[in-house]
Amino acid sequence: MKTIAIFNNKGGVGKTTFCANLATQFAVRHQKRVLVLDLDPQANMTHYMLGEDMASTVIAPYYDRGIDKQHGTIVDAFDNYELGESVINVDVKPIWCERFKCSIIAGNPFLASFEDILSKKWNELNDPDNVSGLRISNWVYTLLKEYEDDFDYVFLDLSPSLGAINRTALLAADYFISPMSCDIFSLIAIKNIKQWFDKWIGFYDSKSIEFKREKNHIWGKISGELKEKVNINSGFLGYTLQSYISRKHGDGTIRTTQSYQKIINNFEPEINENLSAFKKDTINNLEELNLGEIPHMFGILALSQFVAAPIVDLNSSDGMAGSQYTQAKNYIKAFDEISHKIMINLGEQNELA
Numbered sequence: 001m002k003t004i005a006i007f008n009n010k011g012g013v014g015k016t017t018f019c020a021n022l023a024t025q026f027a028v029r030h031q032k033r034v035l036v037l038d039l040d041p042q043a044n045m046t047h048y049m050l051g052e053d054m055a056s057t058v059i060a061p062y063y064d065r066g067i068d069k070q071h072g073t074i075v076d077a078f079d080n081y082e083l084g085e086s087v088i089n090v091d092v093k094p095i096w097c098e099r100f101k102c103s104i105i106a107g108n109p110f111l112a113s114f115e116d117i118l119s120k121k122w123n124e125l126n127d128p129d130n131v132s133g134l135r136i137s138n139w140v141y142t143l144l145k146e147y148e149d150d151f152d153y154v155f156l157d158l159s160p161s162l163g164a165i166n167r168t169a170l171l172a173a174d175y176f177i178s179p180m181s182c183d184i185f186s187l188i189a190i191k192n193i194k195q196w197f198d199k200w201i202g203f204y205d206s207k208s209i210e211f212k213r214e215k216n217h218i219w220g221k222i223s224g225e226l227k228e229k230v231n232i233n234s235g236f237l238g239y240t241l242q243s244y245i246s247r248k249h250g251d252g253t254i255r256t257t258q259s260y261q262k263i264i265n266n267f268e269p270e271i272n273e274n275l276s277a278f279k280k281d282t283i284n285n286l287e288e289l290n291l292g293e294i295p296h297m298f299g300i301l302a303l304s305q306f307v308a309a310p311i312v313d314l315n316s317s318d319g320m321a322g323s324q325y326t327q328a329k330n331y332i333k334a335f336d337e338i339s340h341k342i343m344i345n346l347g348e349q350n351e352l353a
Contacts, residue, residue, distance in 0.1 A: 001148040002346070004237070005156040005173040007166065008180065009196070010189035014242055014294060016044045017301060018179045019157040020100060021331075024310040025339040027101040032152040035094055038074060038107030039140070039169045040159040046073075046107040049097045051308030058095070058106050071095055073108040077143050081117075086132035088139045088225065090146035099309040103151075105143075111165065118164035122200075125207040128214050134226055137204075141172035142225045162196045171204065171227055175235035175280065177291070177342070181242045182263055187270050194274040201230045236278040237345045238289040239271060240338060242296075282347050291345075292338040295330045311335075 006019040019036065027034040038045040047055040061069035072092045079089040094103035117136070124133030135142070144154055156173060158166050170176065178193070180186040208228055212219045219226075241264070272286050279289060297304075297311070300320070304311050307318045311331050314320050320328070 001144070001151050001154060002175065003144060003154040003156065003173045005158060005170055005176040005232070006179065007156075007158050007170065007176045007193075008178045008186070008189055009160050009162045009166075009192055010181070010185050014181070015160070015179050016040070016048060016157055017304075018240065018294065019155050020045060020048055021310050021312070021335060022339065022342075023102045023153075023155045024100045024312060025335050026153050026155075028312065029336065029339060030343065033150065034102035035147060035151040035154045036100075036102060036104045037140070037144075037154060037156050037169075038104060039111070039156055039165060040107060041109050041112035041165070042159065043107035043109055045157040046104065048305055048308060049100050049104050050095065050106065054308075055106070059108060062108060062110055071106060073106040075108045075110050075114070077139050078114060081136065086135040088135065088142040090143055092143060094147070099313050107157075115164050118168055122164055122167065125204070128207075128210055131215075131218060131222065134208075134211060135222065137168055137171065138226050140169050141227045144172055145224065162192065167200060170232050171230060173235065174231045175237050175346070176232050177237050178239045178275070179242070179294070180239050180267065184263060187263065187266055190270045190274045194277075197233065197278065201233050205229045233278055234281050236275050236289070237280060237283075237342055238291040239267070239275075240291050240294050241267065242294050280345060280347075283345055288341070288345060291341045292334060294338075295327075295334050297331055298327055300324050300327050300331070 006015050006022070008015060023034045023036050026032045036045060036049065043055070043059065046058065050058065058071045058073060061067040062073065062075070074092065076092045077088050077090070080087045092105055094105050096103050118139075121133045121136040124130045125137065127133065140156075147154075156169050158169055178190075180189075208226070212223075212228070268287075268290065271289055276286050276289065279286075283289065300311060300314065303319055303324070304314060307314070309318060311328050312335070314324075314328055
């Protein structure tokens with residue numbers, strides 16, 4: 001099972017939409033068993049994949065304990081912690097999403113309340129006698145271990161944050177992809193990501209080694225719950241770029257706005273300078289980190305969200321009409337190309353034959 005985080009600390013770059021539709025792409029086009037984890041406290045992925053009514057039914061019991069809980073959510077992983085234990089509760093059942101052809105562990109707004117706890121537990125890694133710090137910091141990894149035989153790929157939908165929740169999620173990940181928007185703030189985000197990674201990846205690896213050396217008898221008992229070292233420092237698969245609304249010349253060719261083109265031209269050098277050091281070691285050509293451009297979806301994105309269906313599955317009964325089919329076709333074609341490049345960067349060329 002391979003775990004891929006969809007991550008950028010800048011908001012508004014379409015991470016959730018990209019993550020959900022990429023998960024479907026892997027499930028349908030590449031015939032993979034796919035799980036999505038909604039790790040954004042806004043729980044937008046949960047509403048997108050389950051639909052408004054189903055998502056509300058799933059989350060409502062956490063606001064009103066008098067309502068019967070029919071499904072679990074991501075915060076159930078901390079049930080034992082709230083009882084005073086550090087063992088992660090792995091009995092959090094995924095929910096099947098028929099139209100997306102994959103499963104989701106539902107998000108929950110109450111996940112935000114664990115941000116400070118996770119930050120505190122991270123700081124406890126400084127104490128080599130503290131087992132709780134390691135266990136709680138590895139909560140996403142421990143939860144996913146429960147399902148490693150059930151899925152081929154896991155996609156993590158993260159919030160736009162450089163906080164403790166995302167750090168624990170990225171600790172669990174094998175790889176990450178960064179959707180970008182065509183603006184100066186995405187260029188700034190690239191530098192922020194590097195500085196943040198440099199701050200905590202080496203710290204975790206050193207504390208893990210220290211614990212294993214000094215508490216080897218304990219390590220042998222709990223190592224199955226812990227990530228021995230961080231993988232994403234050699235797990236960057238690439239980035240996507242949201243297209244901007246452009247005008248056309250009389251002959252139909254794109255007329256690029258000079259200011260946008262200047263920003264676009266800066267992406268490759270910024271990625272190479274700040275994130276190429278984290279690329280998967282089998283990626284030799286840095287140009288392969290550019291996974292492609294996400295076309296504008298105009299009205300079909302709102303329709304996709306409203307009917308809780310991936311863009312590839314939208315049809316007339318959902319309200320599709322006229323030029324929307326052309327828009328969807330362009331989007332599907334772009335995702336075919338992007339997912340193909342991702343599979344290549346993952347080293348799965350044989351499955352594309």
